[in-house]
Amino acid sequence: MTVMGVILAGGQARRMGGGDKGLLELGGVSLLGRVIQRLDPQVEAMCLNANGDPARFEAFGLPVVADPVEGFAGPLAGVLAGMRWAEAQGAEQVVSVAADTPFFPRDLVERLIAGGAASSPVLAAVREAGRVRRQPTFGLWPVALADDLEAALKGGVRKVVQWTDRHDGREVVFGSSDAFFNVNTPEDLAKAELML
Template identity: 40%
Template sequence: MSHAMQTHPAPTALNITGLILAGGRGTRMDGADKGLVLLGDKPMVAHVIARLAPQVSSLIINANRNQDSYAAFGHPVWADEQADFAGPLAGLQAGLQHCTSPYLVTAPCDSPYLPHDLVQHLAQALVSADTDLAVASTSEDHYQTIRPQPVFMLLKTGLLTNLNDYLQGGGRKMETWYRRLNYCETLFTDADAFRNINTREQLQQR
């Protein structure tokens, strides 16, 4: 598989922008904006910001509703270019369009326990495998089943053109898109760190 990108500096916290994906409908949360739902004494997105911000140079939030509420956290907020809540790839597209660093790392607004070493681990994998994109994965059943976590990825921002073409062609699936590229998946041993909160019941079980 040919490399899509030109030579890049090695990814570090100084040249990686973080993108928090908060553009969904919140269907399983009774239509609530999940990032703004309280977990403990603060909105769920605040937990994600607290974990991701120390790992990157700056943050962007992708949100299609309540943009003023998200902007109050002090980071730029951008909506999808695609209409009708087109999914996480549309949020990624918005993030890439407004990213000024050579790398972008993504995390969803409903995963408040994401690893403190998420970016470091993804960056090491991307460099070691010499790829343009690194995706987190977790193990189940004592490593018998490896599950990709595609909304947690580190990628070179030059992939925007490729993503634009995929979306314009009607593509919507995250895994279908990145598996066409020069990518790697890297294993995180703590699957619970990637647990997302989709329902009111899960919110109570936290």
């Protein structure tokens, strides 16, 4: 089964003061560069979901796909952009990762595939304080659901789990929440430097 990747970088980074968080450096390498290094061995090919001028990402050599719906509709819009791109490449599934999460598991795709069904979305999750918390930007998405997702977005759905639950969404629990640590603030970036 062919799995493509989409890196979600379409957010507005308000808590970081705006701009592209993925371009911030962590240990001398951009966050986006670190994410690409982790995802590349796990997928056949990948694209970057970002809005605005794609030229700012030229150095990474990836196709840049914008949200196919208006108004910063959140991560589901980026997932849909990735689905449409993967569909054009002939892929059956696309995995999404966040551009600001540099430590995600190196076996993410393998475990998501093993833990799901080809016809249902599968989200990564972690166990914290006795409960399972889904990571909505890290998932495996059947391209066949793209039309349904587009209709849901046009109908106002914004919450990832609201849509995945409609489609027998599953989850795969990963051991450490640190694996999905994301950089939202300058303090988070400083913490990531220590984690590195």
